Amino acid sequence: MPPGLDNLKHIVVLMMENRSFDHMLGSLTAVNPQIDGISAALSNPDTTGAAVQPQPLAEFQGQLDPDPDHHFPAVDLQIFGGDTSPTRVANMQGFVRSYFNQQQDVGHSQKIMYYFAQNQLPVLTTLALEFAVFNRWFASIPGPTICNRAFAHYGTSFGRVDMDLLYVNEPFQSIYNRLINANPKRTAKLYYYDTTSSTMEITNLLQNQPELFGSYQQFLSDCSSGNLPDYSFVEPNYNDHDGDAGEEVASDQHPDHNIQAGELFIASVYKAIKSSPLWPNTALLVVYDEHGGIYDHVVPPPCTPDQFTASANDTGTGMPFAFDRLGVRVPAILISPWIPAGTVVNRVFDHASIPATITKFFLGAFSPRSPRETSADVFIEPNAGTVDPARNLLSLGTLRTDCPDFDV
Amino acid sequence: MALIHVPRPRNAMDPDRPVNALLKSQVLHLHDAESKLPVRHHTDIYIPAIKTEGEAANYIRRVTEAIHLAHATAVAKRARPVAKPKRVIEVAAVADDRPVPRRTSVRPKKAKKKAKTKLGRKT
Numbered sequence: 001m002p003p004g005l006d007n008l009k010h011i012v013v014l015m016m017e018n019r020s021f022d023h024m025l026g027s028l029t030a031v032n033p034q035i036d037g038i039s040a041a042l043s044n045p046d047t048t049g050a051a052v053q054p055q056p057l058a059e060f061q062g063q064l065d066p067d068p069d070h071h072f073p074a075v076d077l078q079i080f081g082g083d084t085s086p087t088r089v090a091n092m093q094g095f096v097r098s099y100f101n102q103q104q105d106v107g108h109s110q111k112i113m114y115y116f117a118q119n120q121l122p123v124l125t126t127l128a129l130e131f132a133v134f135n136r137w138f139a140s141i142p143g144p145t146i147c148n149r150a151f152a153h154y155g156t157s158f159g160r161v162d163m164d165l166l167y168v169n170e171p172f173q174s175i176y177n178r179l180i181n182a183n184p185k186r187t188a189k190l191y192y193y194d195t196t197s198s199t200m201e202i203t204n205l206l207q208n209q210p211e212l213f214g215s216y217q218q219f220l221s222d223c224s225s226g227n228l229p230d231y232s233f234v235e236p237n238y239n240d241h242d243g244d245a246g247e248e249v250a251s252d253q254h255p256d257h258n259i260q261a262g263e264l265f266i267a268s269v270y271k272a273i274k275s276s277p278l279w280p281n282t283a284l285l286v287v288y289d290e291h292g293g294i295y296d297h298v299v300p301p302p303c304t305p306d307q308f309t310a311s312a313n314d315t316g317t318g319m320p321f322a323f324d325r326l327g328v329r330v331p332a333i334l335i336s337p338w339i340p341a342g343t344v345v346n347r348v349f350d351h352a353s354i355p356a357t358i359t360k361f362f363l364g365a366f367s368p369r370s371p372r373e374t375s376a377d378v379f380i381e382p383n384a385g386t387v388d389p390a391r392n393l394l395s396l397g398t399l400r401t402d403c404p405d406f407d408v
Numbered sequence: 409m410a411l412i413h414v415p416r417p418r419n420a421m422d423p424d425r426p427v428n429a430l431l432k433s434q435v436l437h438l439h440d441a442e443s444k445l446p447v448r449h450h451t452d453i454y455i456p457a458i459k460t461e462g463e464a465a466n467y468i469r470r471v472t473e474a475i476h477l478a479h480a481t482a483v484a485k486r487a488r489p490v491a492k493p494k495r496v497i498e499v500a501a502v503a504d505d506r507p508v509p510r511r512t513s514v515r516p517k518k519a520k521k522k523a524k525t526k527l528g529r530k531t
Contacts, residue, residue, distance in 0.1 A: 017430070018430075028449040057445075060417065060420075061417075061420060067428050067429065074496075122412050122415075123412070123414055124411065126412055130409075143432070144429070145429075145430050146433060163429060163432075163433040164433075164436075165436065165437060165440055177428065194474040195463070195469045195473050196465045196466075196468055196469040196472075196475075197468065198434070198438070198468045198469075198471075210475075210476065210479045231522075236433060238430060238434065239423075239431055239461045239464060239465045239468070240420075240421050240422055240423045240425065240461050240462070240465070241423060241461070241462065241465035241466075241469075242423075247421045249417060249420045250420075250461075252427060252430075254430055255428075256425070256428075257420075258417040259421035260415055260416065260417040260420070261417045261420055263414055263415075264414055267414050367460050369448060376410075389410075402409055403409070404412055405409065405410045405411050405412065405413060406411070406412050406413075406414050407411050407412065407413050408414050
């Protein structure tokens with residue numbers, strides 16, 4: 001068995017907010033051509049018909065205000081360029097037009113094509129280059145936060161494509177319930193930043209399982225004491241507020257929150273694990289929930305339909321949605337000292353891959369699960385049977401000692 | 409590999425920033441959770457009036473703390489009845505003893521006193 005998988009005991013997922021792959025990591029094509037980012041051939045038409053190219057002019061804060069629309073109808077426009085015909089083909093040509101709809105300002109609408117230069121994001125770009133970056137990790141559906149995050153927790157959004165209350169009355173258990181109810185029992189925790197930021201899952205999980213929840217301070221403490229659960233899901237700070245230690249700036253990177261605050265947070269999570277006794281035994285996935293209406297050039301592929309269908313009324317596009325196409329591509333990086341630097345993964349993943357991977361690794365077989373989850377690829381191979389070396393990302397024979405450090 | 413410097417954000421804090429769609433949704437989710445709490449744990453915050461991040465943050469904190477408190481209270485309440493069977497057993501044991509002797513009129517009186525004393529001590 002590969003030593004990386006033999007040693008792996010803990011999986012941590014950090015899910016950030018609302019940034020596309022090209023926006024955050026597109027600059028890295030210039031460093032590593034295997035990374036599918038920005039090229040000179042890319043453009044989107046603005047409302048005057050002029051071609052707008054991606055430019056490295058993204059700013060940390062104050063640029064994407066108002067928050068770019070990323071509800072289902074807007075994302076449909078972004079992906080299909082406004083074509084609503086039955087024979088339409090996705091072309092990623094509607095981003096500028098979509099942003100124009102919010103302010104009717106041609107110049108401002110072009111900012112949706114801006115991306116960050118590598119040196120602006122020292123944390124995210126370093127981690128992408130030093131570990132495994134995914135060229136084809138997509139949001140689970142072409143829609144907003146709540147339903148996309150639901151795929152990370154349940155492997156489905158139970159037919160929802162919006163931000164409304166998500167009532168979980170369906171047969172599919174959350175990944176947390178599956179783990180803590182397993183025999184032998186497994187451990188899982190959802191760490192929200194603090195009570196003032198809290199978590200999106202509070203109505204679905206907290207009422208029944210308060211023991212599943214912890215704060216970010218507890219995460220830091222659990223890392224340093226070597227007491228991380230088998231599975232941890234970490235959430236950033238979603239709002240600016242005064243905390244015990246003074247000003248707490250939102251670190252989720254949701255427009256128009258500060259990007260550098262998010263960089264600090266990602267580095268803090270990474271450092272907490274790297275400096276803990278669990279570093280050889282832990283894999284960290286950093287991933288974004290959806291693209292936030294910001295430009296990406298890769299067409300989301302079709303996928304196995306879920307067993308739910310959102311009605312034409314629910315989607316707001318006049319067309320029903322069978323959950324048979326993924327959302328826009330997002331940044332995703334897998335971190336472990338057993339992963340070779342410069343790894344680029346080209347297989348297709350979405351957030352349903354998270355419960356799929358955790359289930360397969362810690363529980364093996366589990367039923368029932370949603371059709372989307374059962375067909376999703378896993379990013380960590382189960383540590384059982386024969387492991388396909390071509391699929392195992394934790395492939396090194398010896399522990400790396402050259403992993404990056406950040407001054408946080 | 410050299411230590412990588414991570415720049416700190418400047419002047420990023422703005423609790424007066426208009427609340428975004430994500431926070432609005434979080435407030436609605438929490439409002440639903442709040443409505444299921446016992447009334448004594450309800451906040452007096454009128455959520456349609458929440459317009460800024462600072463206001464949303466305050467509401468989120470109040471309800472999250474209320475949920476934790478409500479759960480802690482429920483757990484404590486659940487724990488309390490565990491002690492009851494002990495008392496019942498003790499009382500029952502005394503009561504069982506009562507009819508068996510039926511020898512004098514004094515003993516039952518003593519037994520009654522014992523039972524009262526034990527109950528009194530435990531509560």
